[in-house]
Amino acid sequence: MNIVFLDTMTLGECDLTPIKQLGELICYPFTTPQECLQRSKDADIIITNKVVLNKEILKQLPKLKLVCIAATGMNNVDLQVAKECGIAVKNVAGYSTKSVVQHTITLALGLLSKISYYDQYVKSAEYTKSPIFVNLKYDAVDIDNKKWGIIGLGSIGKGVAKIAMALGASVSYYSTSGKNAQGYPSQSLESLLKESDIISIHAPLNEQTKGLIGEKELSLLKNKAIILNLGRGGIIDENALAQELKKREIYAGLDVFEVEPMQKNHCLLSKDIPQERLLLTPHIAWGYVNSRKHLIEGIAQNIRSIL
Structure with a gap:
């Protein structure tokens, strides 16, 4: 052959x-x-x-x-x-179920801990100039008692739910297919976006999910909420997300993009977006x-x- x-x-x-x-x-x-x-x-x-x-x-x-x-x-x-x-x-x-689950948790914890900022703070040698032993410029936030909403509760979504609950979060979900999944409370998309502290997307890209999270939906997010896309690019309107990140304190972690690789001068690479609010990886969650x-x-x- x-x-x-x-x-x-x-x-x-x-x-x-x-x-x-x-x-x-x-x-x-x-x-x-x-x-x-x-x-x-x-x-x-x-x-x-x-x-x-x-x-x-x-x-x-x-x-x-x-x-x-x-x-x-x-x-x-x-x-x-x-x-x-x-x-x-x-x-x-x-x-790749287990690696996508792990990557989802990694992005969430990275944003909650502001790890990229503190890593750069130390590596830039700014820490060596400090008069005190600690830097608490940005609040590192516990996951305990947070509400985690999952969009797409398939095998990956269920894996994320299990770890999120082990870390002290409560879990609910929105089904893009209309199928029910036992063990977790189901919510409408609007309620999930309004009430969740962390939202992770694990849905396929299809007629029901393309553009699912646009300007209107992003406006529903709590201040300081985190939204993660580990499903497919195109589910989140990236231009709308960039504008929302510029306007107020929300956080985002993306491993997938509508066009891959990202195009030059992509809206999410804007210097107007505070980088501690954003974690981006080049479609690697599947590739551990x-x-x-x-x-x-x-x-x-x-x-x-x-x-």
């Missing part, structure tokens, strides 16, 4: 041995749309994380038997055309070491399923 991995750079440094054992593996760090067809034409199996396989490309790959998506989302492959061409398409689900190991094992298992 000829196996072509079109964008290994998206997985960082990791051991691809489980895949190499199943065929002749050719790896490309990154593949542009113009390079995709040429690199794929002799493949029996293609592995792609974010490289798009559209109708035009799939129709010209008669040898192709399987597309393995190195992710959970499948929107980069034309599934209908793949089916018409007899090409199986398999993703890997659930591999164990998560990538589980992902590679899942890809290998998907390949074995057709051999």
Whole structure:
């Protein structure tokens, strides 16, 4: 089997041995749309994380038997055309649940503790000039007794709820799909936004969630509330969020953005936004070491399923 991995750079440094054992593996760090067809034409199996396989490309790959998506989302492959061409398409689900939960808690605690400010304060040598042993310029806030609202109570949301409660928070949720989840009180979106001290988003991007949190919704947040997006970019209106951060004391932590990578001069990079109110990471919550190991094992298992 000829196996072509079109964008290994998206997985960082990791051991691809489980895949190499199943065929002749050719790896490309990154593949542009113009390079995709040429690199794929002799493949029996293609592995792609974010490289798009559209109708035009799939129709010209008669040898192709399987597309393995190195992710959970499948929107980069034309599934209908793949089916018409007899090409199986398999993703890997659930591999990153624990790391996304951990990253969510990390962002929340980082914002509550103002850790980025205090880290920079010490590293800049300002601390060496202090006449006293401590700096309490910004309040580090306990999570205990806070209200944590979760938007999207799937496996990740439930994992976050479990840890939040262990740290002393009370948990409620809003279901974007309308499905009920046992064990936690359900709220309307409006009530959850008004009442929660911390809101974390763990929903997929679809017709129900695109633009779910816009200017009106952000205006409902408590002063000093924290909003976190670990779901998909596009759920929060980033321009509206930037304006709200400039106007009043709310906090935000984002690992996902509407356009990735962020565009130059992005609104959230404005110098008018106090940086202690904002933590941004480059879509890494899924990519912790164990998560990538589980992902590679899942890809290998998907390949074995057709051999």
